[in-house]
Amino acid sequence: MPTNTYLNAATTLKSWLLTRDHKRIALMYIAGITFFFGIGGFFAALIRLELVTPAGDLLTDETYNKVFTMHGVMMVFFVLIPLIPASLGNFLLPLMLGTKDVAFPKLNLLSFYVYLFGSLFTLYAIVAGGLDTGWTFYTPFSTVASTSAVVPAALGIFINGFSSILTGLNFMVTIHKMRAPGLTWFRLPLFVWALYATSLIQVLGTPVVAITIVLVAAERIFGFGLFNPAVGGDPVLFQHLFWFYSHPAVYIMILPAMGVVSEVIAGMARKQIFGYSFVAFSSLGIAIVGFLVWGHHMFVAGQSIYSALVFSVLTFIVAIPSAVKVFNWTATMYKGSISWQTPMIYVAGFIGLFAIGGLTGLFLAAMGLDIHVTDTYFIVAHFHYVMVGGAIMGYMAGIHYWWPKITGRMYNEFLGKVSAAIVFIGFNLTFFPQFIAGYAGMPRRYHAYADAYQVWNVLSSAGASILAVGFTMPLLYLAWSLKNGEIAGDNPWGAVGLEWNTTSPPPTENFHTQPIVTWDAYEYPTPVEGHVV
């Protein structure tokens, strides 16, 4: 192990809590995200246990509603949105740019504490008072009917939003201003392009949901009536404001995962990404068109049929850049030198699950079909395929791929591959039956359901227990590797990229000498040296 690393530069508690080092902040985010993933997962387990039988017999209906709300709030706001940008993005962005840190290191630390404060505040609010509105806070239920802790929970999410905005701002400035000499835009790794597109959404979209949530709180406290039809307000206005952010938020989750997939495929196949500029611009295309599709959440909410038409066609079109990425990744594999390490196994899983997740999005863009499947388990299955099958699988691939860089040690390769396989199988068993239950008519957010749907729910709950094993394993073997893993060396995969040109773990200042870039991304000029096959 190198003697001078960001991990041993200082070891006091204070040196961690007040660090401005993007790498340490990334690790603190990983700890926070893992914590909230555990809590969200616990709520998911309660949901799946309740739904084993058609009758609502394990939890009361009130508790069940709170449980699925908490599952959604935890997973969306405190896991999926910060998932990759705040953790891997924070760690890697300065390394990939060949610089010492992000543009505003203190702001970066502030982002973390805002995240921590906002999320713990929400956690406290919903554990103490409960929240039963669903993560979507639809009015007028959330404003006039619900008796749960809507205001504190909303306040926590509002606070948390600033973390996302500040991180996005920080990353955009960093990408513009901090690139190493010679590192032009078209030499940037695709992960950086993905982070840039993500930051754009974070900065432009998050303020809208923040103000929407404030309006919900104000409506509850002061009775403004903006969303209350009894005094002339419009409950559907809330949905427009909410989805204006919350649909692009899906791309905050998936775009960075796509960036990770590009890096892992290039590194594991030791090959230039096929159609680099198409993959790069498709990220921006998704970010921009993604802002214009929110109305597809409201095809049955009484909007005009002509606006529904526009939202439908744009939703179909936003599928194209995602398809372009998948085709380019597959083409990259052609004549590669492909290693079968754990990150590659996770990426293969990502491809299969994201293909299903993306293509089932077409069912929902198709207005005439959406009428039947919206608000059923079909939707639930679709977005879990995108968010877990896409975002979480991408994150898992990335964590394994950069683990040696982050910790300086290797994880157990055999256990890694086994966990990837278990997650893939468990995931499909959990969520594939939900497509069928949904088309058969089972509405979402149902505490009790008709007997006809039981077979699918039993399969789903069985799958969830397999999935739980798949997600617990990495927690254990990765923790174990911190002390006992094999020393990784600087570049265990034999990959190119500035992050592999420094020691593992890197020193606090990232590079011993300022890198000067004279090559394109993923340029493998000669056979490279690496000790892992």
Next chain:
Amino acid sequence: MRSGTVFFPEVASTMAARVDQLYLFLVGLTAFFTILIFTMFVVFMVKYRRREPNSIGARIHGGMILEVTWSVIPLLIVLGLFVWSAQIFFAFARPPAETLNVYAVGKQWMWKFQHMDGQREINELHVPVGRSVKMIMTSEDVLHDLFFPAFRVKADVIPGRYTHMWFEATKAGTYPLYCAEYCGTKHSGMIGQVVVMEPDDYQAWLTAGAQEGSLASAGEKLFQDLACNTCHRPDAQGRGPVLHNIYGKTVALQSGENVVVDEAYIRESILRPAAKVSAGFQPTMPSFQGLVSEEGVMELIEYVKSLQGPTANQAVRPTTSGPAPNENTPSQAPPTRN
């Protein structure tokens, strides 16, 4: 009430088969592309697996022909899907001219249905086979959504406004109906059944249940109880507009705009009369918000809709502006004279 298979709800409306066709096509498309991509990916993983520790991939940077191909073909496919799905959506969004209207009110946590002849039902809806049924719906409290899986249709039910949905049942039987928009504690208990009957059975059911008189006649009584008739007189001498023959017309507003008199406008004029005042009248009408229930509003609307034809004491020429839209029910009350 078990119907359909574990894969599909019963096919029991004219929409159902069309929706299922699109669904099956998309299932096929999804399976084709998923298997194509995943298989290619895994085949490349196997075929091009690393054999030498230091080997690198071939130097291939891209290819414009491939990029164009795999952008344009998916684009054409999705545009085709767009047209196909939009056709189904238009059929859903535009009810036929002749419909049998049923009012629905959602409230936490029950469905209330009112038929034109006055039958009222809770959590159960009777409809005939082979007639286009239009639901005119609103909510008393929060959002709900009326979902008939066997008909492949649903629509949100929104407080403060009317939303519509129509279907034509094709097969007698009893099928589930659900609330599909989360509405609080007993959301999953806000369920019921739709009973589709052969026309003769339906007529028998109508006859057996019509004790209370038609919606329009109930509306007429309410119209008098609320003293609406003191201002809305049939002879143009009242302080409010004459309501005879007004349904379906376009009327001028004080603001200079025009509005079509439909269910939504009548409802708004009862509950928030100052919002859109007819040209030539003062905004003197008080709001009836809180004084009349959603069901009462529906009765009043049906009463106003029934005021067709010449009035008793005013020689109004037979209307020349054509029939009111969607006006039709078999139980259409005869023109009421007062």
